[in-house]
Amino acid sequence: xxxxxxxxASLFLDKGGVGKTTSTAHLGVALAEEHxxxxxxxxxxxNDLAKHFGLWEVIDDQEERWPNxxxxxxxxxxxxxNKLPDAVDDMIWDTGEGPDLIPAHGGLDQADDDLANVPVxxxxxxxxxxxxxxxxGYDVILVDLPGLTNNVTINGLWATRSVVAPxxxxxxxxxxxxxxxxxxxxxxxEFDPEIDVQMVIPNCVDGRTNLAEELLDDLSEEYRDTxxxxxxxxxxxxxxxxxxxxxxxxxxxxxxxxxRARSAFEVNAEALxxxxxx
Amino acid sequence: xxxxxxxxxxxxxTQKGSRVGAAAEQSEEKTDPLLxxxxxxxxxxxxxxxxxxxxxxxxxxxxxxxxxDLHHSIASPxxxxxxxxxxxxxxxxxxxxxxxxxxxxxxxxxxxxEAREAYGQAxxxxxx
Numbered sequence: 395x396x397x398x399x400x401x402x403a404s405l406f407l408d409k410g411g412v413g414k415t416t417s418t419a420h421l422g423v424a425l426a427e428e429h430x431x432x433x434x435x436x437x438x439x440x441n442d443l444a445k446h447f448g449l450w451e452v453i454d455d456q457e458e459r460w461p462n463x464x465x466x467x468x469x470x471x472x473x474x475x476n477k478l479p480d481a482v483d484d485m486i487w488d489t490g491e492g493p494d495l496i497p498a499h500g501g502l503d504q505a506d507d508d509l510a511n512v513p514v515x516x517x518x519x520x521x522x523x524x525x526x527x528x529x530x531g532y533d534v535i536l537v538d539l540p541g542l543t544n545n546v547t548i549n550g551l552w553a554t555r556s557v558v559a560p561x562x563x564x565x566x567x568x569x570x571x572x573x574x575x576x577x578x579x580x581x582x583x584e585f586d587p588e589i590d591v592q593m594v595i596p597n598c599v600d601g602r603t604n605l606a607e608e609l610l611d612d613l614s615e616e617y618r619d620t621x622x623x624x625x626x627x628x629x630x631x632x633x634x635x636x637x638x639x640x641x642x643x644x645x646x647x648x649x650x651x652x653x654r655a656r657s658a659f660e661v662n663a664e665a666l667x668x669x670x671x672x
Numbered sequence: 673x674x675x676x677x678x679x680x681x682x683x684x685x686t687q688k689g690s691r692v693g694a695a696a697e698q699s700e701e702k703t704d705p706l707l708x709x710x711x712x713x714x715x716x717x718x719x720x721x722x723x724x725x726x727x728x729x730x731x732x733x734x735x736x737x738x739x740x741d742l743h744h745s746i747a748s749p750x751x752x753x754x755x756x757x758x759x760x761x762x763x764x765x766x767x768x769x770x771x772x773x774x775x776x777x778x779x780x781x782x783x784x785x786e787a788r789e790a791y792g793q794a795x796x797x798x799x800x
Binding site: 439458460461464465468470471473474477478499500501502503504505506507508 | 678679682683685686687688689690691693
């Protein structure tokens with residue numbers, strides 16, 4: 395479990411394309427202004443979080459790297475760690491924008507399949523054990539999860555016990571938010587870890603449309619206690635920055651929407667810390 | 673075993689790949705043990721003589737050795753099942769071999785078929 399002074403959160407909604415990776419990267423950079431931050435990518439072999447920080451080519455060249463994050467999900471991980479004292483340090487990359495990163499690996503697919511042969515609840519506790527026993531020196535750990543619920547996803551939720559849910563403003567996303575709450579309640583009931591949604595972040599908001607405003611009002615009403623203080627605006631600069639392997643914080647001449655996005659991530663990051671501390 | 677060897681073994685055992693790659697590997701592994709054994713047998717590196725103790729079966733085979741009608745009554749259906757020449761009665765060892773083959777074919781037909789294919793592959797490889 396997280397210690398009293400450590401913040402852990404999973405970026406998760408059981409749906410692709412809602413901005414989990416973008417939010418992980420930008421919240422991570424915003425938080426790194428005042429905290430030691432580690433980002434962990436469990437979202438899959440495409441390694442989008444590494445791409446977001448321009449590390450893709452370097453890391454992709456080392457696809458044979460071992461141990462890696464998928465090794466952590468193996469029953470022999472503790473033996474490996476004991477034999478290789480630098481194993482964890484060797485997994486961690488400097489993003490160049492503040493946070494450190496443990497990138498994804500192609501082996502996460504097979505790791506997910508292998509976990510099916512492990513009895514519960516041990517099946518879901520590998521990442522928690524890794525964070526509890528092997529990862530040291532970070533105030534904040536953000537875990538980017540897949541956009542579907544599999545064994546790897548539950549490992550992330552179990553380890554962090556907290557969810558930050560980015561969501562676009564749409565009917566599908568609203569239904570998926572409700573499903574997320576049901577799923578977390580079921581997980582808590584069946585296996586006992588209390589997993590809370592700490593923050594719902596309206597993402598990619600196009601403030602020019604009435605529909606967006608209506609959906610935002612609905613969301614505010616439904617998630618009054620957990621809604622992020624700032625919505626993140628749709629910004630072409632975010633996409634451009636991604637394509638260049640950086641966040642909007644690294645853009646030299648940000649557009650107005652990029653500046654608003656920066657500000658939103660900073661305000662939400664501070665609110666997230668405050669919610670944990672309270 | 674050195675520490676380096678330990679690490680290499682651990683790496684081999686725990687390095688994970690794609691879901692499709694892992695499935696393909698499992699599929700290959702399923703036929704490997706039989707093929708490896710048949711390669712050894714064809715090369716003369718593994719024994720092909722079997723023996724076991726069983727009073728009931730020993731009684732039947734001993735009696736069949738003394739009584740041609742009893743031998744025929746056992747051998748005929750076995751040979752028919754195996755599509756062999758019914759006229760070729762065979763000796764005690766042949767009778768036992770057929771009993772086991774029919775048993776394998778009826779009880780574990782998939783394994784019997786995999787064994788036949790693996791044996792064929794081993795013989796072919798040896799002839800090349």
